[in-house]
Amino acid sequence: MINDKVRMYLLPPLFNAAVRAGASIMQVYKNRDDYDISLKSDRTPITIADRLAHKVIREYLGPTRIPVLSEEGREMLYDERRNWELYWLVDPLDGTVEFIKGNNEFTVNIALMENNVCMGAVIYVPFYEKMYVAGRNAGTFLKEHVAPDAAADYSYERIVEGFRPLPLAGPSFRPLRVAVSRSHQTPETHEHIARLRERFPDLEVVEQGSSYKFCMLAEGQADYYVRTTHTFEWDTAAGELILAEAGGSTRSLSDGRALRYNEEDLRNPWFVCRSKFCKV
Known part of the structure; x- marks a missing residue:
């Protein structure tokens, strides 16, 4: 250890x-x-x-x-x-x-x-x-x-x-901020956000590239991040720990499990991330 x-x-x-x-x-x-x-x-x-x-x-x-x-x-x-x-x-x-x-x-x-x-x-x-x-x-x-x-x-x-x-501040009373990939969105991404919008009509969508989305959640700039396209283990490992140690979480979208590493297939499942003070 x-x-x-x-x-x-x-x-x-x-x-x-x-x-x-x-x-x-x-x-x-x-x-x-x-x-x-x-x-x-x-x-x-x-x-x-x-x-x-x-x-x-x-x-x-x-x-x-x-x-x-x-x-x-x-x-x-x-x-x-x-x-x-x-x-x-x-x-x-x-x-x-x-x-x-x-x-x-x-x-x-x-x-x-x-x-x-x-x-x-x-x-x-x-x-x-x-x-x-x-x-x-x-x-x-x-x-x-x-x-x-x-x-x-x-x-x-x-x-x-x-x-x-991190996070830099405590709970916020602003609308839910949902981060999505700027260049890798799918119909499933939009459907997921539509379901969230039923519960949070005033939610804001934040488009951002790269693993910086994990950092935004860790800081408290965003609350929720959904990914419904392929990523690989090197895309998420650092960001997942940065978010987790700031009180957040990353879980598989299908079954809520933690992501696994050094698998034979290095592709991740679809996943969702939540910041420390996420309302979802």
Whole structure:
């Protein structure tokens, strides 16, 4: 079991890898004429920024001697990873579609998994210079003004300086705010929201790309998030812990179970998330 001493040792590489990956992403983002876009096997787009961020994270986390399971290494055989006790679960650029559209809604997701349970996580939003950090049974925190830096070398003490615990505020009396994917909505998404609207006629729909939706719920900016299209384990592991440690939850839409990790099929079921003070 990861103890506090190990947690302190692993937080800096976790944090710095995300900041360095964010720097490589932003360098490409500034030159939108040269994204080098291609399609992966599932027909989703990939850019040079995805590849560069993946390379940066793998190289920076290499000295930890902990294996990496990444979106850009999804072809890894189940027999090779099924007995891993400790591994990094990484999405080097979550929200590639939003990145291509130029709407700033993309993140770097890194989760530290122990026996297929997320023990530590960061989600970095490089455009907004926001870092969300969570440790199991240790809370979720927001650190702002974390600029992308290809040479980031934050110490543990510097990382935790200025941490703001989440959620940022208590229960709100505003209308229910429902987060949905900006680019991945389905008829089932709309039907689900229609059923919610029967109970909450004044609910507000918030469209947002990437795992930043988990962070919005953790902060208290949104209350509920429904996803009825395919996602993968690297899309949710970090966000799920960040939300959980801020008092929220993520559950399968069909049966209410917790999401499972390091499965043979890395796709998640449809799911719903609730913030700490969600009324639903």
